[in-house]
Each structure stands twice: as structure tokens, then as C-alpha cells.
Amino acid sequence: MADLRTNFAGIRSPNPFWLASAPPTDKAYNVTRAFEAGWGGVVWKTLGEDGPPIVNVSGPRYGAIHGPDRRVIGFNNIELITDRPLDVNLREIKQVKRDWPDRAVVVSLMVPCEEEAWKRILKPVEETGCDGIELNFGCPHGMSERGMGSAVGQVPEYIEMVVRWCKANTRMPVIVKLTPNITDIRYPARAARAGGADAVSLINTITSIMQVDLERMTPAPHVDGKGTHGGFCGPAVKPIALNMVAQIARDPETRGFPISGIGGITTWRDAAEFIALGSGSVQVCTAAMTYGFRIVTEMISGLSDWMDAAGHAKLADFEGRATRNFTEWEHLNLNYVAKAVIDQDLCIKCGRCFSACEDTSHQAIAASVNGVRKFVVKDEECVGCNLCVLVCPVENCITLEHRTQGIDPRTGLPYAQPPLDWTRHPNNPTAKRAAE
Amino acid sequence: MLMQQDGTRSADRPNRFAKGLAADRLTSAEYAENFADLHPPLTTHEAFVEAERCYFCHEPPCQKACPTGIDIAMFIRQIAAGNALGGAETIFSANVLGGMCARVCPTETLCEEACVRETAEGKPVKIGLLQRYATDTMMGTGKQPFKRAPVTGRRIAVVGAGPAGLACAHKLAELGHEVTLFEARDRLGGLNEYGIAAYKTVEGFAQKEVAFVLSIGGIEVRTGRRLGDNLDIAELRRDYDAVFLGIGLAGVNKLRLAGENSLQGVRDAVDFIAELRQAGDLSSLPVGRKVVVIGGGMTAIDAAVQSKRLGADEVTIVYRRGEAEMKASDYERELARNDGVLIRHFAVPKSLEGEAGNVTGLVCDRVIPKNGALLPAGESFRIEADMVLSAIGQILIADRLGNTESIEIAGGRIVVDAERRTSVPGIWAGGDCVVDGEDLTVVAVEDGKQAALSIDRSLGRSEERW
Numbered sequence: 001m002a003d004l005r006t007n008f009a010g011i012r013s014p015n016p017f018w019l020a021s022a023p024p025t026d027k028a029y030n031v032t033r034a035f036e037a038g039w040g041g042v043v044w045k046t047l048g049e050d051g052p053p054i055v056n057v058s059g060p061r062y063g064a065i066h067g068p069d070r071r072v073i074g075f076n077n078i079e080l081i082t083d084r085p086l087d088v089n090l091r092e093i094k095q096v097k098r099d100w101p102d103r104a105v106v107v108s109l110m111v112p113c114e115e116e117a118w119k120r121i122l123k124p125v126e127e128t129g130c131d132g133i134e135l136n137f138g139c140p141h142g143m144s145e146r147g148m149g150s151a152v153g154q155v156p157e158y159i160e161m162v163v164r165w166c167k168a169n170t171r172m173p174v175i176v177k178l179t180p181n182i183t184d185i186r187y188p189a190r191a192a193r194a195g196g197a198d199a200v201s202l203i204n205t206i207t208s209i210m211q212v213d214l215e216r217m218t219p220a221p222h223v224d225g226k227g228t229h230g231g232f233c234g235p236a237v238k239p240i241a242l243n244m245v246a247q248i249a250r251d252p253e254t255r256g257f258p259i260s261g262i263g264g265i266t267t268w269r270d271a272a273e274f275i276a277l278g279s280g281s282v283q284v285c286t287a288a289m290t291y292g293f294r295i296v297t298e299m300i301s302g303l304s305d306w307m308d309a310a311g312h313a314k315l316a317d318f319e320g321r322a323t324r325n326f327t328e329w330e331h332l333n334l335n336y337v338a339k340a341v342i343d344q345d346l347c348i349k350c351g352r353c354f355s356a357c358e359d360t361s362h363q364a365i366a367a368s369v370n371g372v373r374k375f376v377v378k379d380e381e382c383v384g385c386n387l388c389v390l391v392c393p394v395e396n397c398i399t400l401e402h403r404t405q406g407i408d409p410r411t412g413l414p415y416a417q418p419p420l421d422w423t424r425h426p427n428n429p430t431a432k433r434a435a436e
Numbered sequence: 437m438l439m440q441q442d443g444t445r446s447a448d449r450p451n452r453f454a455k456g457l458a459a460d461r462l463t464s465a466e467y468a469e470n471f472a473d474l475h476p477p478l479t480t481h482e483a484f485v486e487a488e489r490c491y492f493c494h495e496p497p498c499q500k501a502c503p504t505g506i507d508i509a510m511f512i513r514q515i516a517a518g519n520a521l522g523g524a525e526t527i528f529s530a531n532v533l534g535g536m537c538a539r540v541c542p543t544e545t546l547c548e549e550a551c552v553r554e555t556a557e558g559k560p561v562k563i564g565l566l567q568r569y570a571t572d573t574m575m576g577t578g579k580q581p582f583k584r585a586p587v588t589g590r591r592i593a594v595v596g597a598g599p600a601g602l603a604c605a606h607k608l609a610e611l612g613h614e615v616t617l618f619e620a621r622d623r624l625g626g627l628n629e630y631g632i633a634a635y636k637t638v639e640g641f642a643q644k645e646v647a648f649v650l651s652i653g654g655i656e657v658r659t660g661r662r663l664g665d666n667l668d669i670a671e672l673r674r675d676y677d678a679v680f681l682g683i684g685l686a687g688v689n690k691l692r693l694a695g696e697n698s699l700q701g702v703r704d705a706v707d708f709i710a711e712l713r714q715a716g717d718l719s720s721l722p723v724g725r726k727v728v729v730i731g732g733g734m735t736a737i738d739a740a741v742q743s744k745r746l747g748a749d750e751v752t753i754v755y756r757r758g759e760a761e762m763k764a765s766d767y768e769r770e771l772a773r774n775d776g777v778l779i780r781h782f783a784v785p786k787s788l789e790g791e792a793g794n795v796t797g798l799v800c801d802r803v804i805p806k807n808g809a810l811l812p813a814g815e816s817f818r819i820e821a822d823m824v825l826s827a828i829g830q831i832l833i834a835d836r837l838g839n840t841e842s843i844e845i846a847g848g849r850i851v852v853d854a855e856r857r858t859s860v861p862g863i864w865a866g867g868d869c870v871v872d873g874e875d876l877t878v879v880a881v882e883d884g885k886q887a888a889l890s891i892d893r894s895l896g897r898s899e900e901r902w
Binding site for chain 2 (some may be wrong): 393
């Protein structure tokens, strides 16, 4: 069995699966049950300053978009940071860490953007014996309007400043949780590193309106007739998160900087993808909120089984391995030719490939052969766009096949040609000329 | 309440095993259960789950398999998008009797057989039940989704208010014509009202559907008018701009066995089913303890299953050919077998036996199929029976068409062209009474619809205008 043990920025856990800072990690009851279920670590739901408790809405806090069969594919929330008293949280964190010494217990923090405020919170948190802190610079609703959360995360200079305060006032590892609600994720990551942070985690939620109630004419869900933007997460945000993780992983200024990957992770495969793009641990929330803590069993066994089959003895064996193949468009090989092939034995003749290709793509699929309903790719039209592969409801029925022999009937050129990217392409007026 | 030997009546002591014809064989709870909806409607949740299974195919094979060409993928998409009423309109625009068809169509040999998920997983989308979900939703609102076009002043006689006649009348009315709908029986609906098995169309659905069809307006109903009795085809031609005949097959083939007309307990399956459909109280219907049904079509199955469900102890279907030749679908045969009906093949009725005026048995000759013919096997067998139901086919009573002009008949049915025109100008026909009629409600509906469009065109109206 593969070794799933994780050492992330000095924080150890038996597996890379952490519960993200969110309702599932709000209290000892939840966290204890999560650890019993097998989770490797938690990021305790964000603590704020001591004082009057945070007030949440008592109407709907969550919204969702559903796929077929009401599968939750996207989720959002307008819940604020913890609304429990600080001392209760600190006491529980201490007890839980004592009861579960092998698990990672990281505490998420968010206080006003003043050094004194951070100093005040760091000491009692450190005294709980927790493994590290995560600075919540991502929360896009409620707290951001009070100058916290993503209001800080959107200003790299603030990030660097707050990280410096924290590093100056604690020995604990500092993870900076980044907001995706910015233009270029590399800037806040660089700022975090410049400030001395030990790692980043991302993505936090994306600003969103989930639905509109067409009867009330209000964003949905609504609280007494009004709706607000919330933080979007769940499977639908995974592609955005993967890109942001990979951008940081390959940025020369942040290369090697530990990343805790977050965003729609639901199965072992999602986790493996984040790790392959450079994540040293992963954090999960929506999947747990949809299906409960038990899902971690599938994640652990799936990751382990895949690693065994792939010959990866430990996580480091494949961590970041896909990052090197993540490049700009201009470096893609324009001489690579693939064409769609429909497996007639698997084809159920729904014709969705035809509808998609005929109406919206390259008219490269025939809907009949000799008057009989049959869907066949026309090589002379197919550009290998992959649309038919994606809309086909049957697994592996349509595949893209790399062509290496013969002539491409679409272009009249041989399939086999040396690699050529845009930087050297003759059609590119700014192409680099080898001998010039 | 039930009559017992001691003269008392008791609901919990039915005449379960009484010999001969007897009513009250079951408890009221058993009657209710036996004649409850064969396929209960989908709940909203079930409808969403099922609707989301549809792949929205290119030129969907299901639509091609539907005789009325309903845009099935579209109505299912409308259901999935939370617009069941829009889905119903999609259905009704192609098939105004889409509600009944959702209940009685042999979907397993039509749309659902063609469904690509049948190919993919052996589990087609439940198109029939989704169609019922949408049409029930619309009919539950009591609204008619179609508006009549401006009145044309043209008058059309529709003879027979079965599925073909109703569909024709509705489309003609929609196109702005004035329709007079003639029906021989007391109630409209034809076989929907008098023929289909009771558990397929519960809670008076046939009449609800008739009301739905008529609610478009412009259709004057005249019941008690039977062609050849008090309705004359020549007069209709004279008084109306066009005539549509949807007169079904009013006659039945006879067994041609001695005792057929005299022995108590021998009757036609069509009449038996009609009586059952019209019965207010199922416990009042007499049924044999040992029933034999002769025939291999849907009527035979319906008669056999309903006999069983009325409390018959043993029910046997006797069919002269093999399993593959039965017109009843796989599903229908399975339904019968699950109810304990025995189907005996390659048996030709030879004689009826009786005692004291009551039927007591049926003797059949064994036959052997050879090159399409049935050769005597040289042996016979006897089935004990106190009820024998004949379901060996219905026939057109051509005499009723009168001698005005000769409407061409072939194979005992009216000949029509692709537009459902008969050989006589001004007369259209459709449904079971025409050649190539498949004895399916949905085919009759298509006939009526196509005839209406053809009539409209012939009257100088273009359907494109609407």
C-alpha cells in the first residue's frame, strides 16, 4: 500500500486529506467525528477577535446548482466566520489536538488588519498546541465589507504586511489562504512568500449569485426578500482552482512554495490531480457537506490503489509532476494531429456527436451510411476539437486518435511532421528565426 | 355484499370457487386491487429522475417510432426543465389523445424499443409514463391548450367517436371548421371507453379525455346515430363539405361451432370487455370458474387477464399458432402469464360441449405448423370450461356503408391513400376500419389527424397558414 503520509510545510498528517475551514470544522464534535472517519487533518473554522459573537443570518446560508438527479455540482454560502465564543473554540482545539496527536490541526484566523489584533490572537492559539495557522484572506462576503477576508487578499501589499506580523509573533507555520477573486493569482502568492509565509492554500470561494427567484425577483436563496452574493465552491470550481494552483506551482518566483489545493475535490482522482499540479495537501468541504465525512474512505483507498498501480510509493513521487507539462498556448505543437474515432460497437446511436459537430463545430460527422443511421467521423473535416468526445454519453465510445502515418485529408499534409509551435510558426510575424 | 349458500350475504365470504358463471367471486378489496392502475403515475420526483435520463438525441429514434411523431425528446426536456405544461402541449400538438396513448400504447414495441438507452443499458427512458406525467399535469388544469382558428364556415361530418374520429374532429375544429361528431353508442371514446382493459385506464379517464377534446369547441356531438340505421352516408355527403369515417370494426368473427349462440357461458370477448368497462360494480359481473379464451391478440389477453382478475380460478388462452405469431406483445403475454393465465398453442377449437344449456368444455384439435400451414396432428384434447370467450378478430360491417357509391374495400377493410382518402371523393376514413390499420389507438389518432389535414387542404385551406 502506498505511503500517504504528508508533511506539508512542517505539518504532518497521516494522509493529505484535510477538511477545509468551513462549517464541517466548526467544533470539536464535528472534528472528532471527521478524525474517526479517517480525515488526515482539519483547518478549524476561522476564529476572529474576542468580543461580541459574530451574528449570522437565520435564514438560508447556502445555495446550490444541481446536475441531473440533483447532484450538487456547485455550492455557495453566506456564512461568516465562527459565531462561537473564542475561548470555547480554543478549549476545544486544545482538547482535540491532545486526543488526536497524529492529525493535522490548523487554525484559520481572521482579525482586523492591525498588528496588535494579530498579536492578540496568535498567543492563545499557539497555546492550544495546534500545528499551524491559516490566514483567511479569502472570504468574499460579510467580513470583506469590514476590511477583512478577501479585502486583504485582494491587495498583495496587505498580505505581505500581515504575514510579516504573524511570522514575527509566532513560531507556528503560517499558511495564507488566497482568494480567487482577483486577476492574477501569482501576485498574492508572491506577496505571501515575500512576507515569509510557509505555504499558500487556494482557492477560497468565488463571488457568486446562485440563482434568481423569478417569483420574488430576488437573488436566491433570499433572506426576507433580499439576496446577497456568496462564495461559490464545489465541483464546478475545480477547473478554476486547478489553473490557479498550477500557475503558482510553475511561477519561477513561487516555485517549490508549498500549496494546499482546494476547490471541488470530491473523489481521490480530484485530489490526485491537485497533487500532480503541485499541491502538497488537499482540502475538502463541499463534498463532505454533500455526502458526509465517510467519503474520505473512498479518497484514501482510491488514491492509494492508484498510486500502487502507477508505481508511486509516496506522494512526493508524483507531486507537481504535471506542472512541467503546463505551458502557454504558444508552446503547443501545432503539427500534432488527432482525429475523432467512433467505436461502432459501443455507439448507441444517440447522435449527439452529430448534432454538436454539425450545428456548432466542423460538420465532420456523418449521420448515416447508405441510408442507415450510423455516426462516422469524416477525417477530411475533423480538426480533432474533442467536442464529440465530450458530448458522447458513453464512456470511451468516441476517442481522439493521434495520427502519425499517411496524409491528413483535411490539410493534404503528412501526419508525421517535426514538432512546431507558434513561436516558430511561419504564420507568426514575430516568430523566432533560428539562424537570424 | 355477496350471496352465500345459506342465503346470507357477506363481503368476506365471496363465491370464490363457485362453479359456472358467478358474480361476487372476490372481496371488494381484491376487486379494487386487481383493477387498480396497472402503471401508477410517476411522482414529480420520479418524473425528474426519469426525464434527466433522456439524451436528447439527434433525430430521435423514439420520435420516428411513434406513429403520431410526437417530439418526445423535446417534451421530456421540457419536463426536466420544470415545464410539464409545455411538454404536454408538445405532446397534444402531435397527438391530442396523448393521455390515453401514454396509458395504452405498447411502448415496448414503439418509442421505448427505439430508445437509445434500451441499446445502452436495456433500460429505455420511461417515455410512456413521462408522457402521462405531462398530459396529466395539463389535463389537471382543465385547460385546452389549443385555440380555434377563425371559423371557416365549412361543415364536416365525423362518423364514429373513437380515437380516429376524436382526433379528426379536434384537428378540424382547431382549423376552424364546424364538426358534427356522430356516435352510435351512448358514450364517446370508442374502444377507449368500451374496449381497453380496465386497469389501463382507471378513474373514468376515457370520458375525461373526451371532455378535454371537445373543450376546444366547434364540435357538435350526436350520439345514438349508427351508420346504416339512422345515419346515411349519402345524406352526409350531401349535407356536409366532407365526411370522415372512423367507424372501427363493429362486427366480430364467429367461431362457427355448434352451440356458439345457444350455450350459456359462450360469448364474444369484445362484448365481455365492454360490459366490464361499463360496469359500475365489478362484483356484479358474472365470470366462469374455468375460462377459455380463444385468440392470440390484445383482445384475447385483455379478456383473459380481466377474467382472472374478476376471480376466475383457471384461465386458458387457446391459440392456433405459435408464440411468435401472437399479435399480443411480449409485455402483454408476460402480463397474462404473471396473472396465471395459461397460453396453449397450436390448438384449433373443434367443438363446444354443454350440459343443461351451459357450456362445460372446449375440444381442440392439435395442429402442427408446416411451411406456414397448420396440419392436423391427428389428436385432440378437451379443456373444461364454464365460460368460453371468443377473441378471433373483429370485422368491418361493410353493409353499413350503404350502396351509395362503392367505397373500395380490400381484405374486409376500407382502402385509403396516404392522406386517408377513400376511393369516393369527399370521404376520408381512418382507424381500425381501414386497410393497414394496426389496431392501435395511436395509429387511429394519426389517421384522424392526417385525414383532418387532408380535408382542410381539400377545402382550400392551407395548414401552413396556421
